[in-house]
Amino acid sequence: MAEVRFFTDLGAEVRVPVDGDTPQTLRQSVLQTQRALGQLGWRCCPLPPGGFTFPLASEPDFDWRLLGARRGICTIDSEERDGVWYAGQFYTRRALDPNPRMKLGRAIKYSRGARSTDPAEGVEGEEGSAFRYVTLAVFRGEGRRREEYAVPREPRPAGGRRTPASREALSA
Amino acid sequence: MAEVRFFTDLGAEVRVPVDGDTPQTLRQSVLQTQRALGQLGWRCCPLPPGGFTFPLASEPDFDWRLLGARRGICTIDSEERDGVWYAGQFYTRRALDPNPRMKLGRAIKYSRGARSTDPAEGVEGEEGSAFRYVTLAVFRGEGRRREEYAVPREPRPAGGRRTPASREALSA
Amino acid sequence: MAEVRFFTDLGAEVRVPVDGDTPQTLRQSVLQTQRALGQLGWRCCPLPPGGFTFPLASEPDFDWRLLGARRGICTIDSEERDGVWYAGQFYTRRALDPNPRMKLGRAIKYSRGARSTDPAEGVEGEEGSAFRYVTLAVFRGEGRRREEYAVPREPRPAGGRRTPASREALSA
Amino acid sequence: MAEVRFFTDLGAEVRVPVDGDTPQTLRQSVLQTQRALGQLGWRCCPLPPGGFTFPLASEPDFDWRLLGARRGICTIDSEERDGVWYAGQFYTRRALDPNPRMKLGRAIKYSRGARSTDPAEGVEGEEGSAFRYVTLAVFRGEGRRREEYAVPREPRPAGGRRTPASREALSA
Amino acid sequence: MAEVRFFTDLGAEVRVPVDGDTPQTLRQSVLQTQRALGQLGWRCCPLPPGGFTFPLASEPDFDWRLLGARRGICTIDSEERDGVWYAGQFYTRRALDPNPRMKLGRAIKYSRGARSTDPAEGVEGEEGSAFRYVTLAVFRGEGRRREEYAVPREPRPAGGRRTPASREALSA
Numbered sequence: 001m002a003e004v005r006f007f008t009d010l011g012a013e014v015r016v017p018v019d020g021d022t023p024q025t026l027r028q029s030v031l032q033t034q035r036a037l038g039q040l041g042w043r044c045c046p047l048p049p050g051g052f053t054f055p056l057a058s059e060p061d062f063d064w065r066l067l068g069a070r071r072g073i074c075t076i077d078s079e080e081r082d083g084v085w086y087a088g089q090f091y092t093r094r095a096l097d098p099n100p101r102m103k104l105g106r107a108i109k110y111s112r113g114a115r116s117t118d119p120a121e122g123v124e125g126e127e128g129s130a131f132r133y134v135t136l137a138v139f140r141g142e143g144r145r146r147e148e149y150a151v152p153r154e155p156r157p158a159g160g161r162r163t164p165a166s167r168e169a170l171s172a
Numbered sequence: 173m174a175e176v177r178f179f180t181d182l183g184a185e186v187r188v189p190v191d192g193d194t195p196q197t198l199r200q201s202v203l204q205t206q207r208a209l210g211q212l213g214w215r216c217c218p219l220p221p222g223g224f225t226f227p228l229a230s231e232p233d234f235d236w237r238l239l240g241a242r243r244g245i246c247t248i249d250s251e252e253r254d255g256v257w258y259a260g261q262f263y264t265r266r267a268l269d270p271n272p273r274m275k276l277g278r279a280i281k282y283s284r285g286a287r288s289t290d291p292a293e294g295v296e297g298e299e300g301s302a303f304r305y306v307t308l309a310v311f312r313g314e315g316r317r318r319e320e321y322a323v324p325r326e327p328r329p330a331g332g333r334r335t336p337a338s339r340e341a342l343s344a
Numbered sequence: 345m346a347e348v349r350f351f352t353d354l355g356a357e358v359r360v361p362v363d364g365d366t367p368q369t370l371r372q373s374v375l376q377t378q379r380a381l382g383q384l385g386w387r388c389c390p391l392p393p394g395g396f397t398f399p400l401a402s403e404p405d406f407d408w409r410l411l412g413a414r415r416g417i418c419t420i421d422s423e424e425r426d427g428v429w430y431a432g433q434f435y436t437r438r439a440l441d442p443n444p445r446m447k448l449g450r451a452i453k454y455s456r457g458a459r460s461t462d463p464a465e466g467v468e469g470e471e472g473s474a475f476r477y478v479t480l481a482v483f484r485g486e487g488r489r490r491e492e493y494a495v496p497r498e499p500r501p502a503g504g505r506r507t508p509a510s511r512e513a514l515s516a
Numbered sequence: 517m518a519e520v521r522f523f524t525d526l527g528a529e530v531r532v533p534v535d536g537d538t539p540q541t542l543r544q545s546v547l548q549t550q551r552a553l554g555q556l557g558w559r560c561c562p563l564p565p566g567g568f569t570f571p572l573a574s575e576p577d578f579d580w581r582l583l584g585a586r587r588g589i590c591t592i593d594s595e596e597r598d599g600v601w602y603a604g605q606f607y608t609r610r611a612l613d614p615n616p617r618m619k620l621g622r623a624i625k626y627s628r629g630a631r632s633t634d635p636a637e638g639v640e641g642e643e644g645s646a647f648r649y650v651t652l653a654v655f656r657g658e659g660r661r662r663e664e665y666a667v668p669r670e671p672r673p674a675g676g677r678r679t680p681a682s683r684e685a686l687s688a
Numbered sequence: 689m690a691e692v693r694f695f696t697d698l699g700a701e702v703r704v705p706v707d708g709d710t711p712q713t714l715r716q717s718v719l720q721t722q723r724a725l726g727q728l729g730w731r732c733c734p735l736p737p738g739g740f741t742f743p744l745a746s747e748p749d750f751d752w753r754l755l756g757a758r759r760g761i762c763t764i765d766s767e768e769r770d771g772v773w774y775a776g777q778f779y780t781r782r783a784l785d786p787n788p789r790m791k792l793g794r795a796i797k798y799s800r801g802a803r804s805t806d807p808a809e810g811v812e813g814e815e816g817s818a819f820r821y822v823t824l825a826v827f828r829g830e831g832r833r834r835e836e837y838a839v840p841r842e843p844r845p846a847g848g849r850r851t852p853a854s855r856e857a858l859s860a
Contacts, residue, residue, distance in 0.1 A: 001361065004357070005359075010217045010238060012177070014177075014190070015177075015359075020514075022380075023514065030352060036195045039195065040195050045356050048355060050460075116222075116296060117294065122461065124461065175519075180546060180561075182582060182665075183561040185560070186521075186546055289565035289640065290565070349702075365858065366858065370702075393807070411698075465807055465808075524715075526722075528693070528732040529692070530690055530718055532714070633737035
C-alpha cells in the first residue's frame with residue numbers, strides 16, 4: 001500500500017497509508033487524503049521557493065485544504081485583510097494588475113512580509129529593501145481551471161446532514 | 173497503519189506506528205504518542221527557525237511533552253531561572269512587556285543564548301552583537317487557548333494510583 | 345516489497361510499492377512505475393545540479409515520463425518553442441553546434457532561464473550576467489542509445505484498443 | 517513495529533525493525549539495537565554540530581557502541597593517543613582543566629583537527645586559525661551518570677562463555 | 689524486515705527489503721544486496737565530502753559494485769585513462785607518491801575535475817585555482833585489507849555456468 005508523508009500543525013512527520021492500484025485511483029486517493037488531513041492543518045506539500053503556481057481560473061474555488069491551508073481574515077496595520085492561513089502564518093490576497101512591460105497578465109497573489117528567520121531562497125524582493133516577502137501561491141495565466149484542485153461539489157444526501165469531513169475515512 | 177517519526181534523546185531516528193482511521197482519531201493518536209514518547213525526551217517536531225508560536229492563553233498549562241521538552245530550573249550566572257529543557261539545552265522563560273511601537277502585545281518567550289555551532293537561520297538578534305539567541309517558543313496574541321496542546325486533566329481512578337505514563341500503550 | 349519515492353505534481357511525497365525479486369525484475373518494475381506515474385506529472389528523480397545527461401542517440405525517442413516530464417510547445421517572447429514541461433516549468437529544446445575548442449560534440453539541451461528563487465547550485469552561466477539558466481537535460485556524446493530509457497514500442501493487440509496507461513497496474 | 521534508521525560503515529541507510537509496545541520497552545529495544553549494530557560501526561545518531569554532550573560522570577564507562585564508535589589508540593605526530601574511532605576518523609581524548617573565567621568545570625573532550633571538507637557548522641575554533649577542530653563528544657558538568665548510556669554489566673552465565681554480541685538477536 | 693535505501697542510475701529513491709536477524713547476517717545481507725544492485729549502477733552510499741577512504745591493501749580487488757561503480761577506461765585529453773565510472777561520471781585512477789613532509793604514505797586516488805555545479809563542500813584544491821577536483825575514493829595507509837569489501841572469490845559450481853548476478857535473489 002502506498003504512503004503519503006504529512007507534517008502536522010506542530011511539525012511532526014507522519015506517514016499515512018493510501019489505497020490505489022492504478023495511477024488514477026492512487027492519484028484520487030492521495031488528493032482525498034490531502035483534503036481530509038489538510039483540514040486539520042496538516043501539510044504534505046512543502047512550500048516551493050517562489051510559491052505554488054496555478055492558473056488564474058483555479059483561484060475562485062481552489063481547495064486550500066490540499067495544502068493544509070484555509071481561507072481567513074486577519075487585521076494587519078488596522079486593516080482587515082482577506083487571505084489564507086498556512087502553517088501558522090497569514091498570507092494576504094492581492095490582485096495584481098497586468099504588467100505589459102514585464103509581459104505579465106492579471107494575477108492573484110497570496111504573500112506575507114519576510115521574517116529574518118525565513119530561508120533565504122524563498123524570500124523575494126530587492127535585497128536590503130524593506131519590501132521583502134514570501135509567496136504562498138500565485139494564480140496567473142490563461143491555463144484551464146484544474147478541476148482536481150477545486151472544492152468538490154458534493155451532492156447533499158436527501159434529507160440528511162453531510163458527514164463532517166473529519167469523520168470520513170482517510171482514503172478513497 | 174500510520175507512522176510518526178521521532179528523534180531519541182541521542183538523535184536516533186525512530187519511526188513509531190500509530191492508529192487512526194479518520195482524521196480525528198489519527199490526530200488524537202499522534203498527540204498521545206507525542207506525549208508518551210516526549211516524556212522520554214524524544215522529539216518529533218524539529219525546532220522551526222524562530223521557534224514555535226502559540227497563543228498566550230496556552231502558556232500556563234502547555235504540555236511540553238508534545239515537543240519532547242520539560243519544565244525545569246537552571247542556574248545561569250548565579251541566578252536560578254525558570255524555563256524548559258529541550259534536546260539537552262535550557263531555554264529561559266521570560267515575560268515580555270507589550271511594545272506598542274512594534275505593535276506587539278504581552279508575550280512569554282523561551283530562549284537561550286546562541287552558540288557558534290547553531291544553524292544560522294535559527295539565530296536571532298543583530299549580527300555581530302553579543303545578544304544573539306535561539307527561540308524555542310513564543311506565547312503571544314489573543315488567540316483562543318489550544319485545548320489539544322494542554323496537559324490533559326485526567327480523572328484519578330478511585331482509590332488507585334495512576335498508571336505511570338511510561339507504562340501506557342503508545343497509541344490511542 | 346520494495347518502494348519507490350515519488351513527488352506528486354503538488355509536491356507531496358508518496359511512497360509506492362513495486363515488485364521484483366531479482367535485480368533485473370526490480371529494475372523493470374521501477375521503470376514501469378516511473379512511466380505509469382510520470383504520466384501524471386509525478387516525479388521520482390530530483391533534478392541533479394547541471395541536469396540529467398544522456399547519450400545523443402537517446403534524444404529522438406527518450407521517454408520523458410521517466411522524469412515526470414512531457415514534450416510540449418510554449419510561446420515565449422512571441423516565439424513558439426519546442427521543449428518539455430517538468431514540474432510546472434517549460435524547458436526549451438536547443439540544438440548546440442559542436443565546439444571544437446571546448447572539445448564538445450553536437451548536443452541537444454533542454455534548459456530555461458533562471459529565477460531568483462532557484463537553488464544556487466543548479467544555476468549555470470556567468471554570475472551577474474543576464475544569461476543565467478537551469479538545465480533539465482543534455483543529450484551529448486557518442487554513447488550507445490539507452491533502450492531502457494526509450495518510449496517502448498508496444499504491439500497493438502489485434503482488433504482492440506490499447507488499455508490507457510492510466511488504467512494499467514502500477515507495477516510489472 | 518517501530519523502525520530505527522542506521523548508516524552502515526560505508527554510509528548506506530538501513531532501517532531496522534525494533535520491538536516495544538510501551539515507551540520504556542521501545543526505548544530499551546532501541547538502545548539494545550544501537551549496541552548490537554553500533555559494534556559493527558553502524559551509526560544511528562548523526563554527529564550534532566558541536567558534538568554530543570554527556571555528564572562527566574558518564575565518561576569512564578560510556579558505551580561508545582551507542583554511537584557506532586569504539587575506543588582505540590592512534591599514533592599522530594609520533595605520539596600514541598587514546599581516543600575513539602567514529603565513522604573512519606580518530607578523535608583524541610583530552611582532559612580539560614576547569615576554566616573559572618569562562619565558568620567551565622573540568623571536562624573530557626573527544627575531538628579531531630578539522631578538514632577542508634568538513635561541513636562549516638560543525639567546525640570550531642577561530643576562523644582562519646590553524647587550530648580548527650571538530651568535536652565528537654564532551655563530558656562535562658555535575659549531572660548524574662546516565663546508567664542507560666553505560667556499558668551494561670552483564671552477569672556471566674555460570675560455567676559458560678557469553679554469546680558474542682554479534683550473534684545476539686537485534687531487538688530486546 | 690530491514691530495508692536499504694538505494695538511488696537508481698536515474699536518481700530515483702528505492703527502498704529494498706533485506707533479511708537478517710543478527711548483526712552479522714544483516715550485515716552480510718546488506719552487502720550482498722549492494723553487490724547485486726550496485727551492478728546495475730544503483731547507489732546506496734552517497735559520496736561523502738572528500739571521498740571514501742579505504743586501506744591501500746584493499747585497492748587491488750576492491751568490489752566497486754558496493755558503491756554502484758565499475759572499473760572502466762575513458763579517453764580524456766587524447767589520453768586513455770584507467771579509472772572508475774560512478775553516477776555517470778568518470779574518476780581517473782592516480783598513484784600518489786609518498787609525501788614525507790605531509791607525513792602521507794603511498795596512495796591510490798580516484799578523482800575527477802570539479803564542475804561549477806558540484807556542491808561546494810565536496811570540492812578540493814585551492815579556491816580560484818584551475819585545479820579543483822572531486823575525490824571518489826582514496827586508498828591509503830597500512831591498514832589491513834578489508835575482506836568484506838573485496839570481490840568475492842566464488843567457487844564455480846562443478847560443470848556448470850555461474851548464475852549471472854542479475855538473476856540472483858536480492859538478499860542472502
